[in-house]
Amino acid sequence: MFYRLWTPEHPKGLIVFVHGAGEHSGAYCHIAMECLNRHIAFAAPDLRGFGQSEGKRGYIRHFKDYLDDLDELIIQLQIRYPGLPxxxxxxxxxxxxxxxxxxxxxxKVAGVILSSPALGIRLKLPYFMRKLIELVSLLAPAWPVEFVKWNETLRKLKWLQAHLPNWTSEMLEDPQATIRYTPRWFTELLRNGTKALSEVYQFQSPMLCIYDRYDTVVNAKLIEQFVDSVAIGEKECFVYDKGSHQLLHDGEVLRHIFQWLDTRFLRSKYIVD
Structure with a gap:
């Protein structure tokens, strides 16, 4: 698994950043640079099948493969930076x-920051379509579907523009972006969104969640349901109404994130003079 790492001289903490679908770690260098200015180390892997990591594009056999890859990286970082939150x-x-x-x-981690987590997609698929995708996932799990190109074609229809992502055109210009997906990837995404909600009681980490109630990609109501259901008291949530899925280039959003982190670092007693 390919990953990028930015390390200040005396880090007070470490962020492990996991990108979204189609993206890669290089799209978030601006957050890494801000972390360096704040004496925070920043590690950003490319998920398997994305960016510069190995694996068939937009394919995952089991969602747990993502988790095992991430755990392997976190173990490496714990060895490299012992005691660092x-x-x-x-x-x-x-x-x-x-x-x-x-x-x-x-x-394994001192806290979690969630930005527009994909607990479900906003577009409501008919029951028969979901079952068809599940069937194709069994029969042809690695069959490539060029979702990004489909999205750009459908966006030419004015009555559909408000219901489809408006940022996929940028992916067509990025050679490291992933524009192909597979039925197995899609079914694993939906299944694990459902599992995340049904197993919410297992979420026991301090949490900051940021999302947009009019998100055009993910289901904001499911995010609200998840946040409300998390039992741990150390949780904070900021909700926007800009109709945006991509929030991490917004200065106000980043200020909320780093304010939350500063509070956590103070509690962990990792303070840089």
Whole structure:
């Protein structure tokens, strides 16, 4: 698994950032640079099948493979930075991976930051279509579907524009972006979104969640349900109404994130003079 690592001279903490679907770690260098300015180490892997990591594009045999890859990286970082508090930060697909990781690998991280976690998609698929996708996932799990190109074609229909992502055109220009997905990837995404909600009681880490109630990609109501259901008292949530899925280039959003982190670092007594 390919990953990028930025390390200040005397880090007070470490963020492990997990990108969203189609993305790669290089898209978040601006957060890494801000972390360096704040004496925070920043590690960002490319998920398998994305960016510069190995694996068939947009394919995963089992969702747990993402979690095992992430755990292997976190173990390496714990050895490299003994005693340093590690915070897991996931965006969209990465947010769902962060949730499932904490639910299955407890006490590995000091806290979790979720940005628009993909607990479900906003577009409501008819029952028969979901079953058809599940069937294709069994019969042809690695069959490639160029979702991004489909999305850009459908967006030419004005009546559909408000219901489809408006940022996929940028992926067509990025040689490291993933524009192909497979039925197995899609079914694993939906299944684990459902599992994340049904196993919410296993989520025991301090949490900051940020999302948009009018998100055009993920189901914001499911995010609200998840946050409300998390039993731990150390949780904080910021909800926006800008109709955006990509929030991590917004200065206000980043200020909320680093304010939350500063509070956690103070509690962990990792303060840089």
């Amino acid at each position: 590690i915070f897991l930060f996931g965006n969209s697909l990465g947010g769902l991976i962060a949730i499932r990781y904490v639910q299955q690998f407890r006490d």
